[in-house]
Amino acid sequence: MQPAYKRELWIDVVKGIAILAVVLQHSLQRTIHYFDENNNFALSVSNLFISSVNMQWFFVVSGLIYFLKRETYLANPKQFIKTRFYDLMFPYLIFGPLIWLGKFILSAYVKNNVEIDDLIGMFVTPIAFLWFIYVLFFVEVIIYMIDKLIKPRYELALFFTFVLYVIVHLESGSRGEDVLRSTLYFCFWYYLGGVFVLYKDRISNNIRQIICAGLVLWITLFIISVIVEEISNGHNIIVYSLRILYTLGAVAFVLLFSKEFTGQGLLTRWLNYLGINTMYLYILNPIIINGTREVLVVCNIQNMYINMLLFFINAVMFACLIAEVAKRVPLIEFSFSPRKYLIKK
Numbered sequence: 001m002q003p004a005y006k007r008e009l010w011i012d013v014v015k016g017i018a019i020l021a022v023v024l025q026h027s028l029q030r031t032i033h034y035f036d037e038n039n040n041f042a043l044s045v046s047n048l049f050i051s052s053v054n055m056q057w058f059f060v061v062s063g064l065i066y067f068l069k070r071e072t073y074l075a076n077p078k079q080f081i082k083t084r085f086y087d088l089m090f091p092y093l094i095f096g097p098l099i100w101l102g103k104f105i106l107s108a109y110v111k112n113n114v115e116i117d118d119l120i121g122m123f124v125t126p127i128a129f130l131w132f133i134y135v136l137f138f139v140e141v142i143i144y145m146i147d148k149l150i151k152p153r154y155e156l157a158l159f160f161t162f163v164l165y166v167i168v169h170l171e172s173g174s175r176g177e178d179v180l181r182s183t184l185y186f187c188f189w190y191y192l193g194g195v196f197v198l199y200k201d202r203i204s205n206n207i208r209q210i211i212c213a214g215l216v217l218w219i220t221l222f223i224i225s226v227i228v229e230e231i232s233n234g235h236n237i238i239v240y241s242l243r244i245l246y247t248l249g250a251v252a253f254v255l256l257f258s259k260e261f262t263g264q265g266l267l268t269r270w271l272n273y274l275g276i277n278t279m280y281l282y283i284l285n286p287i288i289i290n291g292t293r294e295v296l297v298v299c300n301i302q303n304m305y306i307n308m309l310l311f312f313i314n315a316v317m318f319a320c321l322i323a324e325v326a327k328r329v330p331l332i333e334f335s336f337s338p339r340k341y342l343i344k345k
Contacts, residue, residue: 010262012275021054027311063193086339088137161188217249285315
């Protein structure tokens with residue numbers, strides 16, 4: 001039986017930061033949609049700033065956790081596949097059809113309508129925002145197989161996954177909508193988390209310099225990429241290259257800053273709590289935001305910034321409340337954390 005994993009505080013802090021960024025992204029996107037602010041430069045740039053890095057943080061952290069438990073996993077392939085299937089595929093199979101049904105019934109109130117074909121094709125084109133947990137499962141399996149085949153050749157695996165990332169990025173202009181493109185797109189970021197583990201001693205010796213360099217790279221190249229995109233009036237190879245570089249900077253900064261400066265204060269405890277309850281926040285926040293919008297419409301609260309603020313606050317608050325309720329209601333907890341019930345201690 002696989003030994004219990006001792007959670008690293010700073011890793012949960014990174015997950016907490018990442019999930020807050022996801023909730024903020026969804027709040028911004030719903031605000032832009034509901035108030036028809038597609039041409040609002042400040043909101044659009046803010047959305048780009050967050051959305052271009054937050055999911056990469058999640059995949060890097062997932063890869064980091066895998067490599068911390070690597071020897072155990074490599075020694076027991078069946079256990080690895082089973083735990084990842086329970087952690088990721090079960091919630092997707094539970095919530096995917098439910099979210100599709102909700103969007104189908106409430107088609108007048110959702111941003112993107114769905115059809116019967118969307119449910120039938122949920123294993124090819126993931127349903128809505130649930131794409132992350134579905135794609136992560138396949139990324140984990142692919143990286144596991146790569147790791148088994150070329151375990152000593154870390155640089156080769158990183159280069160291979162980077163090439164896949166660039167090809168998909170250039171071919172589709174993003175990660176792509178189908179599961180194949182999305183999986184290939186994020187393999188690089190997952191494996192990059194492993195590199196942080198494999199070279200942790202070398203990184204630790206220069207951690208503060210890398211933190212500063214990462215922050216400068218992130219902010220500076222993001223600003224340059226926005227300017228270049230505005231001047232060129234669209235995406236091009238220069239913009240794509242800048243995005244890759246500033247995302248690398250963002251990943252290095254957030255991971256290493258959290259590792260170096262995570263303490264025991266209130267902020268750390270709060271981020272740690274959010275990191276532990278990531279699945280609740282990820283799955284529930286878009287639903288809560290949509291519900292909040294309907295309540296605000298009924299109450300005739302039309303101020304755009306009040307709406308956006310309440311989207312964010314309610315999404316975090318009610319998702320955490322449901323996470324607490326789930327501790328006392330096994331059926332709810334099972335939906336979000338099936339492994340606890342399916343794998344005997």
